[in-house]
Amino acid sequence: MIFSYFSRRRADRFAQLLDAPDKAEVESNASAYHHDAHDPELEKLLHLGRQLRQQMPVIGDQVRPDPDFRARLRQQLMDTAAARGIGVTATQEAEPDDAPQTTSVRRPGLRLGLAFAALAALLGLTGVSAASGDALPGEALYGVKRQTERAQLALAGSDVNRGQLHLEFARTRLAEAVAIADNPRLLPDVLDDMDEDSTAGVFLLTTAAVDRGEPSLLDAVDAFTSQQLPEVADLADTLEGEFRQRALTSLDLLNRIQDRSAELRRLLPCTSSDSAEVDDLGPLPQRCSALPATDEEESSSSENRDSGSQRGNDTPDTPDASPGQEVTPTPSDTSMPPSDGLPATPTPPSILPSPSTVPPSSDADSDDDSGFLEDLLRIIGDLLGR
Template sequence: MSPSHDAAGSPRPASVRDREAALEARLRALAADLDDGPAPGFRAATRARLVAMAAVRPPAPAPPRGLRARLRPGRGARRSRLTAAVAGAVLAVTATGALVALSTGAGPGDALYGLKRGTEQTQLALAGDERGPTLLQLATTRLQELDGLADGGAPAPLVRDTLATMDAQTTEGAALVSTEALGARDAAPLTALADWARQQRSGLADLRAALPGDTGGAATGSIDLVGRIGARAERLRTALSCAGGPATSGRDELGPVPAPCAAPGTPEPSAPGAPATVPADPAGETPPAAPTPDPVPAAPSSGGGSGGATGSAPAPGAPTPPVGTPAPTTPAPDGGPVPPLPVPGGSGTSPSPSSTPPPVLDTPLSTCLLPPLLC
């Protein structure tokens, strides 16, 4: 197709051809300018535009001042100290746990033995109601340590100290177990205590020959102590089975002391000062009280004197005249007898023993038997 014809092949007008030629020439001129860089004017305008946009950017925040400036770095410092403290605590707990694990196999005289005993004290403090069995378990640990001392030829003072510690733990543990068993009326702890004492005594007996010679007496005392604890546990089991409840008679270093069971029907002892109980008759009747003897009436007495006589009661300890005996008479100044005074309201005779004697009249007797004018 030629420039003078269109797409359909028809000839174009001259004016159209001129316009297309002018447009083509313009496009070629623009293409020559695009192959080079931007024009200097365009560069200057664009740079001025970017500088103006940067000038309107918001300013940066002002740095903190005063108290805020002081607190900001302190917060980070505290955080750092807290992190260091937590890390140190974790390391300390880990190291302590490793030392405790290593001290479980330490024996008397070792460097970690003090840490082991301290761990045992903490275990006792947290035992609560299980303090008694825990003490007996620690006494068994002391026996195992004695076995190690015998094999290693330890000095005698160290062996004696270990035996003393074992005896103290054994005594306290046995007393606690016995007391709790009687309080709960449960024979199972006493059975376990008797079995433990039997095993502990057997272990000590086997170990005594291997201990140093001058510690044999202390080892024998420990064996006797464990034997007494086993016997006490057996007796407490019997006392626990009494019909009237656990029969005990006080306490000692090993705990409650057992007592024989009371016989059926035996009355309990009354408190001091309480009235005695009279046993009932087999037939169901109460025996009569013993008869009380009747009081012996006091005989009237008379006395003489210049001013009169006054009756007085017999002195304490003086013999009492029998009933029916006439009262003695007091001689008058002229030698005549003075008759006894009659009893008012009576027949002049002594009252019968079964009746209450009347009161004795204390009447003064005159010593003048003549007329009043001569006296």
């Protein structure tokens, strides 16, 4: 790495010309070096240097600390200064320099730390994913928005949370559909995704409601349908032809969900996750007479099987479900086997429309680490387009 005298002189001159305040001075400086004023290579490099000076700050400006981080660190520094003093007033025991004695933010363990780091980046600490929140289908950041949703799903702590997230995403899809209704080219795709999220969310919530015997879990489903139904109906009204037909299909699904939820709520005490048939919306309500203890077991469970097979049907599955007719726990309720209340093995999500978006339940809190991490890395990999 010998830098000859000649080269050093060129480097010095390059630095001087580059840092000359304006073009006029550059010119006069250049002419001062009249002995080699015409130096095409130097001119070329100077041109590149000036371009760098213009363009590199543009790149730099795209990287800014997150405002939250800015505020948090400032507060921490002020607190530290107040507690220990700064500069000359700092207490000497403040040194052993490298031990981060002030509450450093993280590193519970490298892998998890990194996972959360990557996750934080995904879930809104970056400008990109924050900005993607309003992205519409067809826009550049829409992919980021959807990937962020996938990450949220992967992180959901329970099937109930996951189900609620799916419903929330279905609402988001509807808002997107409404926003692009003027130019509905992508509308069918968005509504497909909306229906997929609606179905997946309802499946998880109804399954959990039956498993746990908790009718309150159906509240989220009912709130969802009562909000979505009128909006989807309005959307359909603004559309024509095939797009209108597509919106009406979504409306049908919501009607089915509404009916299913009402029916399941009514028959929840009699519906057992052990024996209930399952369709795309989760366990089918069982008539109270269908409990194993009764003689009618065979016939009624096969009846349920029948109604389960006609999925496209908009009407409630069970014939005696007409409103007003109370099937509240009658004597058959008391005949429920005592084991019924216990959580049974979860219904296998075999009919879940898109299993890939719903990672296997991560309720078990051990052993999940690596799978969780892999999920994340995969998602991040996708996000970065690798």
